[in-house]
Amino acid sequence: MSTGTLLAIIVPVVVVIALVAVAVSLRRRRKLRERFGPEYTRTVEDADSRMAGERELRAREKRHDTLDIKPLDSGVRDRYTRDWTNVQDEFVDRPEDAVHDADRLVTSLMHERGYPTHDFEQQLKDLSVEHGRTLEHYRAAHDVDVLSTRHEATTEQLRGAMVHYRALFDELLADGGRPRHARA
Numbered sequence: 001m002s003t004g005t006l007l008a009i010i011v012p013v014v015v016v017i018a019l020v021a022v023a024v025s026l027r028r029r030r031k032l033r034e035r036f037g038p039e040y041t042r043t044v045e046d047a048d049s050r051m052a053g054e055r056e057l058r059a060r061e062k063r064h065d066t067l068d069i070k071p072l073d074s075g076v077r078d079r080y081t082r083d084w085t086n087v088q089d090e091f092v093d094r095p096e097d098a099v100h101d102a103d104r105l106v107t108s109l110m111h112e113r114g115y116p117t118h119d120f121e122q123q124l125k126d127l128s129v130e131h132g133r134t135l136e137h138y139r140a141a142h143d144v145d146v147l148s149t150r151h152e153a154t155t156e157q158l159r160g161a162m163v164h165y166r167a168l169f170d171e172l173l174a175d176g177g178r179p180r181h182a183r184a
Contacts, residue, residue: 039132064129102165137164
């Protein structure tokens with residue numbers, strides 16, 4: 001077989017393989033963006049490269065798959081709903097305490113669902129897999145909670161923290177009634 005014939009066969013095969021590789025890469029990227037929402041952008045921007053960021057997100061998915069995230073029965077959901085109402089009522093007279101209690105309640109709910117709660121940064125990573133769209137709420141609320149421990153948060157910041165905690169709380173509580181879905 002001549003060199004020209006070999007090149008006529010090899011070049012198109014290499015081009016097809018390259019196109020398939022690009023298509024697979026783009027599909028993976030799209031799936032990660034859909035799954036992680038704004039957390040995709042945040043993670044990729046914080047990483048050394050897009051590939052490193054995407055590798056981090058895939059590692060989060062793998063870790064998340066090993067967690068025993070479980071639904072809540074209706075009695076537990078009702079108890080958490082009552083507890084949240086009490087925390088909101090507390091805000092009127094003791095806003096800093098209410099924010100601290102909201103943080104503890106959200107952490108308790110995460111623990112009840114099966115998320116590890118010993119390290120805030122790991123909590124963020126674990127939550128990002130299923131709750132990436134509300135994760136910024138949790139970050140913002142936690143930042144105000146930290147400020148309030150030093151009595152440096154304004155009433156408006158504390159009010160905002162309650163709204164932020166509520167966003168994640170509602171999502172965890174609503175999601176708590178459904179079995180964990182398998183990754184596609």
